[in-house]
Amino acid sequence: MDTKEALFKYCLRLADNNLVLGHRLSELCSNGPILEEDIATTNIALDLIGQARHLYQYAAEVEGKGRTEDDLAYKRAEREFYNTLLSEQPNGDFAVTIARQFFIDVFDYYFYKELLNSKDERLKELAARAIKEVTYHLRHSTQWILRLGDGTEESHKRLQTAVDGLWMYTGELFEMNEVDEILIKEGIAPNLNDIKTKWESKVSEVLAESTITKPEDGWMQTGSRKGMHSEHLGYILAEMQYLQRAYPDAQW
Amino acid sequence: MVSIDTDKERIYQLLNEIPDPEIPVISVTDLGVIRKVEWEDDTLTISITPTYSGCPAMKQIEQDIEKKLADSGYEKVKVKTVFTPAWTTDWISDEARERLRKYGIAPPQGSADKSLITTEPKVVPCPQCGSRNTQLTSQFGSTPCKALYKCLDCKEPFDYFKCI
Numbered sequence: 001m002d003t004k005e006a007l008f009k010y011c012l013r014l015a016d017n018n019l020v021l022g023h024r025l026s027e028l029c030s031n032g033p034i035l036e037e038d039i040a041t042t043n044i045a046l047d048l049i050g051q052a053r054h055l056y057q058y059a060a061e062v063e064g065k066g067r068t069e070d071d072l073a074y075k076r077a078e079r080e081f082y083n084t085l086l087s088e089q090p091n092g093d094f095a096v097t098i099a100r101q102f103f104i105d106v107f108d109y110y111f112y113k114e115l116l117n118s119k120d121e122r123l124k125e126l127a128a129r130a131i132k133e134v135t136y137h138l139r140h141s142t143q144w145i146l147r148l149g150d151g152t153e154e155s156h157k158r159l160q161t162a163v164d165g166l167w168m169y170t171g172e173l174f175e176m177n178e179v180d181e182i183l184i185k186e187g188i189a190p191n192l193n194d195i196k197t198k199w200e201s202k203v204s205e206v207l208a209e210s211t212i213t214k215p216e217d218g219w220m221q222t223g224s225r226k227g228m229h230s231e232h233l234g235y236i237l238a239e240m241q242y243l244q245r246a247y248p249d250a251q252w
Numbered sequence: 253m254v255s256i257d258t259d260k261e262r263i264y265q266l267l268n269e270i271p272d273p274e275i276p277v278i279s280v281t282d283l284g285v286i287r288k289v290e291w292e293d294d295t296l297t298i299s300i301t302p303t304y305s306g307c308p309a310m311k312q313i314e315q316d317i318e319k320k321l322a323d324s325g326y327e328k329v330k331v332k333t334v335f336t337p338a339w340t341t342d343w344i345s346d347e348a349r350e351r352l353r354k355y356g357i358a359p360p361q362g363s364a365d366k367s368l369i370t371t372e373p374k375v376v377p378c379p380q381c382g383s384r385n386t387q388l389t390s391q392f393g394s395t396p397c398k399a400l401y402k403c404l405d406c407k408e409p410f411d412y413f414k415c416i
């Protein structure tokens with residue numbers, strides 16, 4: 001694999017993460033638990049899908065085969081998506097939505113902070129824009145973790161269940177493969193081991209404050225770096241790609 | 253034949269007449285999204301930067317710029333998006349902040365924080381009655397750039413233009 005191919009795959013991975021989580025959150029549009037949260041989650045979805053668009057545009061340019069952002073989002077099959085298993089997990093109850101969001105927000109926050117040092121100008125620019133947005137997302141999910149964890153008996157129980165249930169998907173956030181190896185060497189991508197240390201420390205701190213017990217690391221689910229997904233991604237794509245599949249190249 | 257500089261001044265004036273699609277009391281130049289006006293051969297190129305990655309108004313702003321300039325006789329116009337430096341509310345002029353307040357939107361307080369995470373939200377005075385006794389309802393509001401507050405004195409809810 002050369003640097004160009006690695007960069008293309010890397011951009012896809014980042015874009016897929018944002019698109020799939022953005023799609024998940026958009027499912028809450030008009031279904032939020034309260035009006036403010038309905039607005040908050042859809043705003044976050046908008047940021048994520050916006051970031052995904054810029055990443056797909058860049059991926060398409062890097063690839064240089066004439067594909068567009070839409071081709072990349074709507075015309076790839078499940079096995080060609082590289083988003084983490086965590087990002088595709090269903091919304092569940094509000095505690096699950098928040099726990100999933102919190103784990104990803106903490107990751108994104110430290111990740112984009114590191115990406116600001118990338119030697120790739122475009123990724124650096126995208127990180128400068130994204131870090132401002134992600135900071136707000138993290139503030140939002142952190143406050144909910146504290147509120148639910150240290151809230152009522154019921155909210156505490158639900159959040160603990162959500163954290164326990166999602167923990168097995170968190171190990172994959174830090175997995176690295178050949179793509180990372182090549183780009184770390186070039187000074188383009190951050191080393192995810194460094195992000196992991198910061199992630200663990202932040203997550204431990206917030207969970208402790210919210211009186212939630214941090215789960216022990218056990219078996220961690222894996223597969224997305226190779227395009228292997230949980231059963232949930234297929235349903236997301238079936239809905240998201242419907243129009244382009246039924247009416248190829250349809251335009252607004 | 254007008255000189256390039258006078259021409260640029262006129263172009264800025266035209267752009268200043270284009271309202272922000274979501275907050276029409278301020279113009280796209282007030283908002284700070286216009287980053288550069290330049291001639292590339294016979295093409296007038298306007299560089300804009302998004303406020304937020306997913307800001308749905310950007311496409312509208314692009315079209316409004318094209319239309320405004322086309323109506324004013326500029327035939328070849330290109331609008332391009334740039335990302336650096338990242339947009340900040342620091343670029344909103346004082347005068348525009350005052351117009352926001354009169355419109356009922358609390359303007360961004362102070363200058364953009366680098367460490368938003370550790371900082372408690374500052375006092376946001378109510379744009380209706382000026383009271384400092386206000387409370388955050390939600391960090392996210394009707395558009396990506398705003399948060400929801402309420403005034404504990406006059407009881408009015410209001411939008412706050414987030415400082416980023």
Ligand SMILES: [Zn+2]
Pocket residue numbers: 378379380381382383403404405406407408
């Ligand atoms: Zn008031």
